Amino acid sequence: MNEVMLEVIELTTKYITRYNEDVYAVDHVSLKVEAGKSLGIAGESGCGKSTLALSLMGYYFAPLHYTSGEIIIDGKNISGMDPDVVRKTILGTEISYIPQAAMNALNPTRKIINFIEDVYQAHDEYKTKKEIYELAGEVCTILGLPLEVLQKYPVELSGGMKQRTVIAVSVILYPKILIADEPSSALDVTSQKMVIKMLKDLMKDGFIKSMIFITHELPLLYNVTDDIMVMYAGQIVEKASAKDAVFDPLHPYSKGLMGSIIVPESGLRDVKLAAIPGVPPNLKNPPPGCRFAPRCKYNRNECAANVNIRNLEGGRAYRCVLSENELRDYYLKEADQNARK
Amino acid sequence: MLENKEIILSAKGLTKVFGFGRTRTLAVDHVDLDLYKGEVVSIVGESGSGKTTIAKLLLGLINITEGDIYFLGKKRDISSRKKRKEYWKNIQAIFQDPYSSYNIFHKIDAVLLDCIRLRGGGKLPKEKKVELMEEACRFVNLKFAELTNKYPFELSGGQMQRLMIARIFLLKPKILLADEPTSMIDACSRATILDMLMQLRNEIGMTIIFITHDIGLAYYVSDKVFIMEHGKIVESGTADAVILTPREPYTRRLISDVPKIYEEWDLSTV
Numbered sequence: 001m002n003e004v005m006l007e008v009i010e011l012t013t014k015y016i017t018r019y020n021e022d023v024y025a026v027d028h029v030s031l032k033v034e035a036g037k038s039l040g041i042a043g044e045s046g047c048g049k050s051t052l053a054l055s056l057m058g059y060y061f062a063p064l065h066y067t068s069g070e071i072i073i074d075g076k077n078i079s080g081m082d083p084d085v086v087r088k089t090i091l092g093t094e095i096s097y098i099p100q101a102a103m104n105a106l107n108p109t110r111k112i113i114n115f116i117e118d119v120y121q122a123h124d125e126y127k128t129k130k131e132i133y134e135l136a137g138e139v140c141t142i143l144g145l146p147l148e149v150l151q152k153y154p155v156e157l158s159g160g161m162k163q164r165t166v167i168a169v170s171v172i173l174y175p176k177i178l179i180a181d182e183p184s185s186a187l188d189v190t191s192q193k194m195v196i197k198m199l200k201d202l203m204k205d206g207f208i209k210s211m212i213f214i215t216h217e218l219p220l221l222y223n224v225t226d227d228i229m230v231m232y233a234g235q236i237v238e239k240a241s242a243k244d245a246v247f248d249p250l251h252p253y254s255k256g257l258m259g260s261i262i263v264p265e266s267g268l269r270d271v272k273l274a275a276i277p278g279v280p281p282n283l284k285n286p287p288p289g290c291r292f293a294p295r296c297k298y299n300r301n302e303c304a305a306n307v308n309i310r311n312l313e314g315g316r317a318y319r320c321v322l323s324e325n326e327l328r329d330y331y332l333k334e335a336d337q338n339a340r341k
Numbered sequence: 342m343l344e345n346k347e348i349i350l351s352a353k354g355l356t357k358v359f360g361f362g363r364t365r366t367l368a369v370d371h372v373d374l375d376l377y378k379g380e381v382v383s384i385v386g387e388s389g390s391g392k393t394t395i396a397k398l399l400l401g402l403i404n405i406t407e408g409d410i411y412f413l414g415k416k417r418d419i420s421s422r423k424k425r426k427e428y429w430k431n432i433q434a435i436f437q438d439p440y441s442s443y444n445i446f447h448k449i450d451a452v453l454l455d456c457i458r459l460r461g462g463g464k465l466p467k468e469k470k471v472e473l474m475e476e477a478c479r480f481v482n483l484k485f486a487e488l489t490n491k492y493p494f495e496l497s498g499g500q501m502q503r504l505m506i507a508r509i510f511l512l513k514p515k516i517l518l519a520d521e522p523t524s525m526i527d528a529c530s531r532a533t534i535l536d537m538l539m540q541l542r543n544e545i546g547m548t549i550i551f552i553t554h555d556i557g558l559a560y561y562v563s564d565k566v567f568i569m570e571h572g573k574i575v576e577s578g579t580a581d582a583v584i585l586t587p588r589e590p591y592t593r594r595l596i597s598d599v600p601k602i603y604e605e606w607d608l609s610t611v
């Protein structure tokens with residue numbers, strides 16, 4: 001077994017709205033990422049993917065608040081630490097984050113190299129401008145970015161280039177874990193491929209030890225990550241290897257999610273595109289028990305009670321009252337009916 | 342698959358130029374299109390390839406620089422406001438951003454009543470109008486009783502996009518132009534929207550033009566696919582022929598850049 005880079009135990013965080021209501025966007029989430037592995041997080045918009053990312057970094061600024069649970073990064077417990085201390089000592093060196101809108105993450109009035117100088121200075125590493133330039137140049141060469149980028153303003157770069165620059169800046173201090181939050185959702189397919197290749201190379205070249213990749217685009221997730229975790233309404237509903245999660249999902253929600261995949265391949269024509277009826281619950285007052293129950297086809301009385309995660313062999317887990325065999329029986333029957341139509 | 346091979350809309354040498362002098366850009370470059378009745382076609386291309394400009398030209402929202410558009414065999418005439426309204430009875434659109442597609446001062450009933458009026462139902466008794474609106478909302482799985490007296494911004498993105506389809510259901514146009522109808526909504530609601538559009542196509546024999554950058558979506562829904570590059574159509578044909586056996590290097594590159602799940606996704610060709 002590999003070294004565990006990130007361990008999260010029963011993490012719960014909440015937003016406090018201006019009417020003083022508690023919204024639990026991340027609810028008892030546990031996960032483990034080993035060195036050399038990448039974890040994907042999938043789910044609808046509003047299911048708590050991005051909040052989980054912020055919570056993992058210990059980035060608790062109002063209205064986000066830490067409630068309970070533990071975050072252990074490479075043996076160091078950061079839960080309950082002051083966000084300002086976290087920013088100084090953890091962010092950038094231990095864990096790093098690529099935001100969704102990288103286009104807006106750069107200061108339009110300053111050159112990229114000034115931005116990189118800021119990053120070094122914020123971490124108390126006193127270096128001369130020349131040293132910083134050399135270090136930044138080194139990183140750029142490894143990552144395949146042209147050196148001219150450093151002397152440019154953000155407006156002079158294309159969207160894909162900006163995103164790749166942001167990735168380069170975020171790994172410049174060699175963090176152990178990189179969290180990529182929808183890094184390619186604003187890009188066209190060609191730039192997306194470049195960004196994905198860069199992230200994969202980062203892992204391969206040992207710049208980062210592990211990666212957490214967040215997206216709602218499942219074909220992409222399948223190609224990038226080793227394991228996939230499906231989130232629904234702030235909870236984890238399924239955890240499995242990428243292959244199992246896409247081709248053999250167990251939880252009814254994951255099943256629906258995987259049924260919505262569209263790819264330009266001949267295999268697609270035989271698959272019926274499935275839709276999940278209804279909308280996700282409001283997290284201000286989530287339904288008791290299984291949160292997916294109101295939208296679920298296999299809804300039954302037991303779903304209203306507290307539903308625990310079932311752990312299977314080989315690291316798989318899912319949250320449902322039905323057993324593995326019962327679920328598989330249902331899916332087989334359904335596939336049979338579809339085929340007959 | 343189509344027994345009725347009637348051309349409903351066609352464009353000959355369609356060209357649009359923006360700006361002049363140094364900033365002159367050729368957005369659409371001598372495009373020829375033939376759309377048959379009841380067909381679903383997709384226009385696919387990267388950002389900036391001129392997809393949306395074609396949509397606007399076909400809708401008559403911007404002036405044509407050069408070339409002609411023929412509707413039902415006759416040259417399209419939208420020179421006056423009245424003629425334009427007449428044309429829009431036959432061609433309707435769904436846009437990418439549901440949040441900016443509605444007049445924020447109009448309630449949802451007003452949006453739907455407008456459609457009934459455009460179909461010539463302005464003089465119908467009130468009960469009949471409500472019945473029509475209820476039917477339209479039922480078609481898209483919305484509850485009309487919950488929508489009355491609400492403004493569009495009180496709905497979610499998916500609901501707004503479905504309301505857009507309810508409008509199309511009331512108007513029953515001959516052609517529907519869908520400009521990235523699912524790119525701003527969740528992958529799970531995407532299937533619902535697509536199913537509804539396909540059902541409409543089957544019920545009223547509508548021609549649908551999808552404008553999208555999502556090749557998977559184009560492959561899934563359409564009979565025919567047009568690939569655009571820099572304002573030109575570089576490849577066209579049936580969905581299977583274009584997507585599975587692309588001939589042009591541009592199409593091949595575009596398809597190889599999309600993440601795959603059944604085949605290996607080759608990352609080395611960046």
